[in-house]
Amino acid sequence: MLGQMPAERLFFKAEEQWEKDNIDLKIDEEIISIDAVNKSIKSKTGNQYEYDKLIIATGSKVRHLPAQGAQLSGVHYLKTIKDSDDLGAELDNAKNLVIIGAGYIGLEVAACAQKKGLNVTIIEAAPRILARVASPELSQFYENVHESAGVKILTQSGVAKINGAQKVESVTLGDGTNIDADVVLIGIGIIPNDEIAKSAGIICNNGIDVDENAKTSNPDIYACGDCANRMVDLYGQRMRLESVHNAIEQAKLAAANIMGQNAPKLDVPWFWSDQYDLKLQIAGLAIGATKTIIRGDMAARKFALFHIDDENRILAIDAINSPPEFLVGKNLIAARAKIAPHILQDTNISVKELANHAQN
Amino acid sequence: MAKITFIQHNGKSQDIEATNGGTVMEAATKHNVPGIDADCGGACACATCHVYVDDAWLSKLNPMGSMEESMLDFADNVQPNSRLSCQIVVTEDLDGLVVTVPESQF
Numbered sequence: 001m002l003g004q005m006p007a008e009r010l011f012f013k014a015e016e017q018w019e020k021d022n023i024d025l026k027i028d029e030e031i032i033s034i035d036a037v038n039k040s041i042k043s044k045t046g047n048q049y050e051y052d053k054l055i056i057a058t059g060s061k062v063r064h065l066p067a068q069g070a071q072l073s074g075v076h077y078l079k080t081i082k083d084s085d086d087l088g089a090e091l092d093n094a095k096n097l098v099i100i101g102a103g104y105i106g107l108e109v110a111a112c113a114q115k116k117g118l119n120v121t122i123i124e125a126a127p128r129i130l131a132r133v134a135s136p137e138l139s140q141f142y143e144n145v146h147e148s149a150g151v152k153i154l155t156q157s158g159v160a161k162i163n164g165a166q167k168v169e170s171v172t173l174g175d176g177t178n179i180d181a182d183v184v185l186i187g188i189g190i191i192p193n194d195e196i197a198k199s200a201g202i203i204c205n206n207g208i209d210v211d212e213n214a215k216t217s218n219p220d221i222y223a224c225g226d227c228a229n230r231m232v233d234l235y236g237q238r239m240r241l242e243s244v245h246n247a248i249e250q251a252k253l254a255a256a257n258i259m260g261q262n263a264p265k266l267d268v269p270w271f272w273s274d275q276y277d278l279k280l281q282i283a284g285l286a287i288g289a290t291k292t293i294i295r296g297d298m299a300a301r302k303f304a305l306f307h308i309d310d311e312n313r314i315l316a317i318d319a320i321n322s323p324p325e326f327l328v329g330k331n332l333i334a335a336r337a338k339i340a341p342h343i344l345q346d347t348n349i350s351v352k353e354l355a356n357h358a359q360n
Numbered sequence: 361m362a363k364i365t366f367i368q369h370n371g372k373s374q375d376i377e378a379t380n381g382g383t384v385m386e387a388a389t390k391h392n393v394p395g396i397d398a399d400c401g402g403a404c405a406c407a408t409c410h411v412y413v414d415d416a417w418l419s420k421l422n423p424m425g426s427m428e429e430s431m432l433d434f435a436d437n438v439q440p441n442s443r444l445s446c447q448i449v450v451t452e453d454l455d456g457l458v459v460t461v462p463e464s465q466f
Contacts (some may be wrong), residue, residue: 245399245406272406323427
């Protein structure tokens with residue numbers, strides 16, 4: 001979006017590589033149905049393909065804002081390279097950007113737009129930013145970062161409507177406040193693309209249910225990535241993990257199972273976000289955490305938050321400009337290590353030594 | 361373009377034509393070099409694109425940034441010639457570069 005990365009560098013594979021690997025890639029071929037009995041799929045253009053094993057990796061779609069004016073020109077969602085190019089181009093000629101939704105998409109775009117010199121306002125329905133994905137301490141830190149960069153953040157605020165003749169001109173909040181906007185970005189989450197699985201009789205609950213091998217309720221059909229709802233043993237519950245790491249890991253699980261190979265070793269779920277000069281790396285999920293320990297200096301923007309339970313077990317780590325804490329932390333979480341708070345926060349004890357202080 | 365040779369821990373090697381301005385990691389993933397997953401897509405956030413650089417080439421690479429240094433300090437099986445391939449920018453000067461993929465990445 002900042003124009004620093006040519007689009008061709010973003011593609012996963014070189015075009016000629018698909019052919020070299022004997023993979024028949026069908027672009028612009030939308031599959032509309034699965035015949036699970038006869039093991040075949042059908043495309044919109046009428047083509048039929050037979051399968052022995054099928055992988056559904058349909059991803060997700062953006063959640064639309066059900067507000068008047070959301071279809072106006074200048075109102076954007078962000079999912080594809082084209083979305084990013086379109087939004088980036090408009091930001092170059094805009095003054096006021098309103099972002100609806102304070103998740104990672106909204107915050108990362110806010111940081112980009114701030115760099116481009118726009119007035120940025122973020123509107124969030126929840127009481128804090130990143131409410132769905134981050135701890136209160138982390139939310140507060142990022143709120144301060146954005147506000148000190150000049151971004152306006154309005155929490156506990158709903159959008160009543162988006163105004164404009166053809167092009168967006170302003171956004172009206174639930175309390176009647178009007179905010180000028182020549183560009184609006186809506187980033188309020190994603191919805192799994194599980195319709196095709198549902199209509200084939202595959203069990204779906206907030207995405208396509210899969211087992212530890214990425215297999216669906218049909219033994220010949222697998223699902224991976226945003227569209228799949230998997231069991232995460234470390235936290236004892238099913239969830240959809242919206243992350244690159246999850247998509248790659250599930251792909252490996254499915255491929256190994258189909259090929260009759262041993263499943264790869266699982267990694268702790270992890271996420272990252274780059275905003276301003278801050279590299280955030282998150283390992284684990286703070287599900288069941290009762291305490292948060294700060295290691296490092298928040299004011300110096302170099303610290304890690306350790307989320308632990310009542311037994312001092314490390315469940316999740318948010319590392320800001322602190323790769324060592326992130327990398328070591330991933331191993332501590334996987335080992336279900338318990339480390340006392342006074343050890344975790346003592347920076348005289350090196351990160352490498354932390355594991356030596358684990359309790360039984 | 362620069363020709364880069366990727367050697368696997370089992371000795372198998374692959375020659376890839378890499379595009380100038382891209383990274384060594386991108387050349388590897390675009391051509392399916394095994395063991396270079398690059399989960400984070402080049403954000404220097406995951407250390408899954410770790411390679412050993414042939415000693416003759418080390419001084420010709422762009423220098424390490426503090427984030428890469430910090431990540432490598434804590435990655436698995438690090439050696440003095442370790443680099444994260446997502447941080448090595450391809451130039452004409454790197455034509456002939458040889459890197460090895462660590463066994464621990466399989």
